[in-house]
Amino acid sequence: MNEQHAHLRIESQLAQIGSLEEPVTGAISFPIYQSTAFRHPRLGQSTGFDYARTKSPTRKVLEDAIAGLESGDAGFACSSGMAALQTIFALFSQGDHLIVSLDLYGGTYRLLEKIMSRFGVTATYVDTNDLDALESSCNPNTKAVLIETPTNPLMMITDLELVCGWAKKKGILSIVDNTLLTPFFQRPIELGADIVIHSATKYLGGHNDVLAGLIVTKGNELSEQMAFLHNSIGAVLSPQDSWLLVRGMKTLAIRMERHQHNAAQVANFLLQHPQVESVYYPGLESHPGYEIQKRQSSGNTGIFSFKLRDARYVEPILRHIKLIAFAESLGGVESLMTYPAVQTHADIPEEIRRQIGVDHRLLRYSVGIEHADDLIADLARAIDLAHAEIEGA
Numbered sequence: 001m002n003e004q005h006a007h008l009r010i011e012s013q014l015a016q017i018g019s020l021e022e023p024v025t026g027a028i029s030f031p032i033y034q035s036t037a038f039r040h041p042r043l044g045q046s047t048g049f050d051y052a053r054t055k056s057p058t059r060k061v062l063e064d065a066i067a068g069l070e071s072g073d074a075g076f077a078c079s080s081g082m083a084a085l086q087t088i089f090a091l092f093s094q095g096d097h098l099i100v101s102l103d104l105y106g107g108t109y110r111l112l113e114k115i116m117s118r119f120g121v122t123a124t125y126v127d128t129n130d131l132d133a134l135e136s137s138c139n140p141n142t143k144a145v146l147i148e149t150p151t152n153p154l155m156m157i158t159d160l161e162l163v164c165g166w167a168k169k170k171g172i173l174s175i176v177d178n179t180l181l182t183p184f185f186q187r188p189i190e191l192g193a194d195i196v197i198h199s200a201t202k203y204l205g206g207h208n209d210v211l212a213g214l215i216v217t218k219g220n221e222l223s224e225q226m227a228f229l230h231n232s233i234g235a236v237l238s239p240q241d242s243w244l245l246v247r248g249m250k251t252l253a254i255r256m257e258r259h260q261h262n263a264a265q266v267a268n269f270l271l272q273h274p275q276v277e278s279v280y281y282p283g284l285e286s287h288p289g290y291e292i293q294k295r296q297s298s299g300n301t302g303i304f305s306f307k308l309r310d311a312r313y314v315e316p317i318l319r320h321i322k323l324i325a326f327a328e329s330l331g332g333v334e335s336l337m338t339y340p341a342v343q344t345h346a347d348i349p350e351e352i353r354r355q356i357g358v359d360h361r362l363l364r365y366s367v368g369i370e371h372a373d374d375l376i377a378d379l380a381r382a383i384d385l386a387h388a389e390i391e392g393a
């Protein structure tokens with residue numbers, strides 16, 4: 001973040017990312033610096049840029065912006081959310097143990113169980129809201145707790161202040177995946193977290209057109225360690241994609257407000273629908289995490305899940321939605337619907353999926369910024385057509 005912008009409200013900071021950073025031409029949109037090499041003025045001197053894997057001007061604008069937005073000390077842009085998680089996991093060594101949210105992004109589970117486990121880093125999956133469960137899974141070799149809140153897809157809420165405070169007492173790191181809320185609605189570092197990670201592919205990018213991950217660290221030692229890992233591993237974001245992400249983030253505030261508005265409308269529609277058994281949306285007062293969510297964040301995400309009464313409806317609903325695309329991502333301006341049990345969460349064993357409730361009646365809906373009435377009409381029509389097929393059969 002440019003120091004001249006540090007006192008501004010978050011909407012203004014977002015809109016102005018990079019706008020003061022280009023001193024030569026005064027470009028409002030910070031340019032894409034494609035160069036991988038930078039001339040040294042003399043032996044022992046540097047412009048601050050040497051080689052693009054280590055530091056690159058367009059990427060630096062993005063990294064400084066996310067560090068400021070998340071109230072951290074340093075930001076790191078990676079080639080995907082998974083690359084960001086892999087870079088963070090490189091903090092740990094053989095024999096180390098992590099405590100991880102039970103309801104978890106499937107790719108994170110896969111990285112831990114199929115890859116990190118081969119390097120001797122193990123994980124225990126617990127409900128991170130249950131302090132007894134946290135306490136009993138914390139061993140002398142436990143190094144960190146990794147929290148998603150809300151979780152994906154079941155939207156379970158963790159009290160960040162409570163759990164980050166617990167982690168601090170235990171002397172372990174707290175890492176928060178803030179993909180679903182973004183710093184516009186929730187800033188985990190202000191609640192005690194040490195590291196924030198984003199799949200910036202989702203809300204931060206916001207247009208289903210750039211794959212990216214971001215890391216923010218708090219504290220000098222951790223920031224230096226992460227800079228070392230980011231440069232050594234090299235899964236860094238390209239200048240073009242850094243620019244595209246900055247461009248997306250400028251409109252984050254108005255997009256999040258619209259996502260939130262639309263999600264509430266559609267969730268309320270589904271809540272009253274006879275074919276729907278339950279709606280998992282933290283913006284509903286009936287949601288078990290409603291109070292905590294209200295206290296620790298300033299708004300709700302645009303994604304939620306819902307459970308149908310009858311699994312036979314899933315296939316025809318996914319076939320009949322038209323405006324809403326049957327596709328596997330979230331956080332973009334276009335509405336997408338996915339079927340977690342066979343898509344995003346297919347790598348999580350059936351036993352764990354059942355335990356947390358990701359079953360064959362659950363659909364996840366990333367509500368876009370279209371008009372809410374059009375989205376409700378599309379969904380109502382698809383459910384009616386599914387109903388007619390099933391009843392007629």
Ligand SMILES: *Cc1c(COP(=O)(O)O)cnc(C)c1O
Pocket residue numbers: 080081082083105107108148152177179180198199200201202211212213
């Ligand atoms: C998508 C996602 C990831 C992985 O990010 P990619 O950009 O797809 O690599 C990690 N965590 C959460 C919560 C996600 O939704």
